[in-house]
Amino acid sequence: MKNYPTAERSTPQERLARSRAERQSIDQPDEVIDGGWFWRRLQKKYARRVQKIASNPREGMLGSNLVLYQAMAKYVDEELRAWEELGDDVPVWSPGAALGYRLGPAMGFHTYPLDSFTDLMTPDEARWSMDYVRRLGFPSDICDRIQNIGALMVSGRLPRISLVTLEFNDCSQGAQANLWAAREVGAQIYTFDVPFEQDMQAVRYVEEQLREMIDLAVKNIPGVKYDRESEARLVQYQEIYRQGMHWQRKIAKLAARKPCPISGRDALRMPARQLCWQQSFVDYFRESYLELEKRSAQGESPLNGPEKFRVLWTATAPFYSDPFDYLEKRGCAVPAYEEGTGCATYYVPGEGKQFFGHELENPLQEEAATLLWDHWAGTAERRIWEVAMRCRQLDIDGIVHFEQGGCVACNGSARVMGERIESELGIPSLYIRGWCQDLEKHDEQAFQAQLGEWVEISTRQKEAKEQERGQE
Numbered sequence: 008m009k010n011y012p013t014a015e016r017s018t019p020q021e022r023l024a025r026s027r028a029e030r031q032s033i034d035q036p037d038e039v040i041d042g043g044w045f046w047r048r049l050q051k052k053y054a055r056r057v058q059k060i061a062s063n064p065r066e067g068m069l070g071s072n073l074v075l076y077q078a079m080a081k082y083v084d085e086e087l088r089a090w091e092e093l094g095d096d097v098p099v100w101s102p103g104a105a106l107g108y109r110l111g112p113a114m115g116f117h118t119y120p121l122d123s124f125t126d127l128m129t130p131d132e133a134r135w136s137m138d139y140v141r142r143l144g145f146p147s148d149i150c151d152r153i154q155n156i157g158a159l160m161v162s163g164r165l166p167r168i169s170l171v172t173l174e175f176n177d178c179s180q181g182a183q184a185n186l187w188a189a190r191e192v193g194a195q196i197y198t199f200d201v202p203f204e205q206d207m208q209a210v211r212y213v214e215e216q217l218r219e220m221i222d223l224a225v226k227n228i229p230g231v232k233y234d235r236e237s238e239a240r241l242v243q244y245q246e247i248y249r250q251g252m253h254w255q256r257k258i259a260k261l262a263a264r265k266p267c268p269i270s271g272r273d274a275l276r277m278p279a280r281q282l283c284w285q286q287s288f289v290d291y292f293r294e295s296y297l298e299l300e301k302r303s304a305q306g307e308s309p310l311n312g313p314e315k316f317r318v319l320w321t322a323t324a325p326f327y328s329d330p331f332d333y334l335e336k337r338g339c340a341v342p343a344y345e346e347g348t349g350c351a352t353y354y355v356p357g358e359g360k361q362f363f364g365h366e367l368e369n370p371l372q373e374e375a376a377t378l379l380w381d382h383w384a385g386t387a388e389r390r391i392w393e394v395a396m397r398c399r400q401l402d403i404d405g406i407v408h409f410e411q412g413g414c415v416a417c418n419g420s421a422r423v424m425g426e427r428i429e430s431e432l433g434i435p436s437l438y439i440r441g442w443c444q445d446l447e448k449h450d451e452q453a454f455q456a457q458l459g460e461w462v463e464i465s466t467r468q469k470e471a472k473e474q475e476r477g478q479e
């Protein structure tokens with residue numbers, strides 16, 4: 008075998024230090040660039056937000072937002088404290104889509120949902136972030152959220168990532184960005200093989216891999232363990248998660264009422280995964296449900312007049328504008344977002360510790376079952392089935408597919424799904440191109456015009472059909 012000479016590489020620690028120093032001198036000479044940077048920014052943001060909502064809430068805003076922002080403020084304080092105490096030795100886990108949010112804290116990890124962290128960036132932060140990774144050779148035409156994940160992992164603005172886990176799912180670019188960044192920062196990597204089947208054999212197969220991953224982490228990452236106490240914590244966190252899911256399911260059912268009591272903005276709000284093992288996760292969804300139920304009983308709705316049309320929004324959305332408010336002003340409700348209120352996982356495993364009627368044998372199997380039921384990690388067929396089910400439950404009139412540039416889910420199975428649902432349920436689809444965070448590419452005016460025109464035509468078609476049915 009021939010050994011090719013390889014260029015001498017700097018260590019991950021050297022690269023991280025260089026990156027922090029570079030950013031310091033180029034962009035923010037007055038700001039300290041270190042692993043606490045992101046937390047300090049968020050600390051200021053949540054302090055402002057909590058103060059504003061408590062003293063002067065926006066009209067129509069759910070009071071439960073205060074619960075959420077207070078919980079986020081507390082979370083950010085704790086993360087900043089961890090950085091101040093441990094620096095880059097904070098054990099950080101960056102997981103694939105569904106794993107790690109209960110198991111991680113039970114083991115002593117700080118589990119970072121980096122995709123959700125990018126959602127918290129301001130337009131300016133997203134801009135520096137994308138410019139930064141592009142200078143490192145990252146392509147500019149892949150999903151902008153993924154570019155920002157890459158930047159968050161390697162630019163040194165968070166504590167160093169210690170473990171990256173991956174599984175096959177629709178966000179293949181996310182997996183690749185994670186892999187690239189893991190190599191850059193010298194993180195441990197574990198890849199799961201998650202079968203498409205949903206049976207106990209599959210559960211045991213994934214459980215075996217989980218045990219292997221735990222061994223890898225415990226041996227190589229200081230500060231993490233999996234013993235009896237960790238398992239007891241895991242059981243406790245799974246129970247909290249189940250309670251949160253209970254209230255989310257109730258919100259999803261409430262969204263079926265007409266006029267729709269839930270605003271698109273609230274439907275889009277995904278559960279903060281990093282909080283899902285804490286009581287505040289349950290409190291937020293319970294408060295939201297009770298408030299929405301009360302509003303609905305009083306006939307209140309975020310719509311400006313009668314409900315004429317209702318859409319299910321898929322995959323993702325532009326973060327720095329509010330297309331929902333635009334639609335609601337035109338009598339179009341958005342009761343569900345594919346990954347929030349529209350997510351079918353609220354109906355399945357974990358509940359009653361069962362997986363498709365089989366009793367789960369231990370808490371790790373419950374984690375394995377969650378991974379097997381991840382909406383994004385199955386076949387396109389399953390995605391179609393889940394979205395169609397939600398369309399029937401919520402009496403959806405149309406589907407908006409946000410075609411995020413460079414995203415496999417948005418540009419792949421979306422069309423197959425739209426065509427199938429239209430032929431089976433008669434529900435039309437709009438495929439609309441956009442970017443979540445790259446404001447240089449996203450044309451808001453053209454976006455709104457396309458959205459408005461489609462809703463207007465579809466509403467007229469729906470009214471004509473209803474009239475026809477009335478005359479029969």
Ligand code: SF4
Binds near residue numbers: 122178322323
């Ligand atoms: S929009 Fe697509 S590519 Fe981007 S983070 Fe979401 S699933 Fe991944």
